[in-house]
Amino acid sequence: MVAEFRLIHTLSELKSLCTDLGREKILALDTEADSLYHYFPKVCLIQISTNRHAFVIDPIAIKTIDPLGPLLASQKIKKVFHGADYDVRSLFRDFTIKVNNLFDTMVASQFIGENEPALAAVVKRRFGAILDKKYQRANWSKRPLSRDMML
Numbered sequence: 001m002v003a004e005f006r007l008i009h010t011l012s013e014l015k016s017l018c019t020d021l022g023r024e025k026i027l028a029l030d031t032e033a034d035s036l037y038h039y040f041p042k043v044c045l046i047q048i049s050t051n052r053h054a055f056v057i058d059p060i061a062i063k064t065i066d067p068l069g070p071l072l073a074s075q076k077i078k079k080v081f082h083g084a085d086y087d088v089r090s091l092f093r094d095f096t097i098k099v100n101n102l103f104d105t106m107v108a109s110q111f112i113g114e115n116e117p118a119l120a121a122v123v124k125r126r127f128g129a130i131l132d133k134k135y136q137r138a139n140w141s142k143r144p145l146s147r148d149m150m151l
Helices: 011-021 068-073 084-095 105-111 119-127
Strands: 006-008 026-033 043-049 054-057 078-081 102-104
Touching: 006 011, 011 054, 011 068, 026 084, 043 084, 068 084, 078 084, 084 102, 102 105, 105 119
Parallel strands: 006 054, 026 078, 078 102
Antiparallel strands: 026 043, 043 054
């Protein structure tokens, strides 16, 4: 199955997206960085999903992701991450974005006593799905990104 997503690579698209996402109650987020390829890492991709749609934000193309700040700081919207510590620190380091009302599925897995809290293991155990981790160590700062990398 091929996932459908919308690539956000202009500031006007990001502003419109943030307005739309401001109406949601829950968002799932993940970031990709280039820490394996650069001494000073940076966030190279931000993935946001709702119950119905997926979005891939390219902060390298946009240059500023300021519209995401109020969205991620909102107490009204729950933000779901897996292993949020790196994502949250990276978003603050690179963009001074603070994340509020956060739920971390890795911490939740550990809390309930799961032996293997890695995302692939949790998804397989809970949903029977196998995650393709082929691009886990990719150079996310290199452009253009392939469609497969953004899925």
